[in-house]
Amino acid sequence: MKVLPLQPADHASPEALRAFLSQCQRAAQADGQERLVSISITVGALDPLAVLEAIYEPGAPHFYAEHPSECSAIAGAEVAARATFAGPERFAELQRFADETFARTIAVGPVDAPFGGPHVFVGAAFADTVENDEPFPAIMAFVPRWQVARAGDVTTAVANVPVAPDADLDALAERVWRAHQKFAGFSLTGAATESPRQPRQFTSTESFDYRASVAAALRQIDAGDFEKIVLARALDIEADVPFHPLQTLDGLRERFPDCFAFSIANGRGDSFIGASPERLVRVSQGMLEADVLAGTIRRGVGAVDDAAMGAALLASDKDQREHAVVLASVRRRLEALGLALEHPAQPGLRKLANLQHLHTPVRARLPDGIRLLDALAVLHPTPAVGGAPREAAVAAIRDLEGFPRGLYAGALGWMNARGGGEFMVGIRSALVRDQRARVYAGAGIVAGSTPDKEFAETDLKFKALLDALQPPR
């Protein structure tokens, strides 16, 4: 990425912008290669979700991720560059796309500020291939035309503009200038839509017998086919009025401040939304962090019951085994890349609004030559959503679940040009289109699991999304 020492905020005039774009176009003309011009500015405090909702266009792809308790949120929409990938090499191809895109980027402004410079947003499905009629490809990757993000007290807006060798510069300069004006003095006054109609009627159907699948999986575990498998349910909801995915997200981030609230939209009417407690991988300044999360119990009613529930989870042999399988896999796969992992010897409790999980945070310095996507490619899918051994378990998931997972239990996140980025696991999630939603929830099955208990656990996991889709009046 070429960074020009120009401060767009200090030279903000239509003439200066046109002169700058003209300089970028000359670079594009010199080698016949389109440039991506990325203009970052620091702006006054904005809520990226409010911005996304205010200028939401159902026909444009978007990406949103927020971790309220870490005070970080990033929104981006419309497409400046995009690609899709499938197959076993999909993460390597994604890396090439990101490298190639950043290499032809000319950036100005505070690119080293939090969320400064161009970002590639990614939605990777659970499986490396998907059926043709599925709403999201195996990997959808795009650089947005605009991005607004907040990290602590710093809000950064980024406009990304493709400049082709033969682009009409006047039209381009005018459009970018308008966008710049909009974000530099962004106002939500008058942007609020009238209060949304909330669904009243809600019918749900489930088309396969989860308990029977768990029982079948337990027989396969008994036969030694695999040690652990994660089986999910899909609940199909139909409401009387269309859902508003971003307003649902607002409810999720309020209720689950320790989770990642996320939304990814394909621009054809489908949104995949959720509140995930699980960070698959984050890389910042050469340090990698990941969450090992597996083993679940409900929250208690009152402090005593809650503590008793937590203690029961910590003492549960079945849950400890479920967790240990995930930690062992994460360790083995990252150590094979040369990472020396640090993590607590015993899992702790991660308490969410509705559930508590066994949790082991893992961190390591990335060795030279190993990048975020190298780690992601070996980690995904972890046995928190797939199983162990991976190949046998994942193959059995396809036979035992009666629906395609799509982005459920996939990897959703973003990457910047500095090698940093963050991906979460697409659980506690729903695929939403108009009046329909498909809500997903899974549970890890090991020897000692019972169909009834796993069914009850997935019911608890469903509830978060169901409540957010149909808030109480």
Ligand SMILES: C=C(O[C@H]1C=CC=C(C(=O)O)[C@@H]1O)C(=O)O
């Ligand atoms: C697969 C899901 O959760 C995983 C993450 C944490 C705890 C899990 C469990 O205890 O089964 C699951 O492995 C899901 O919520 O759909």
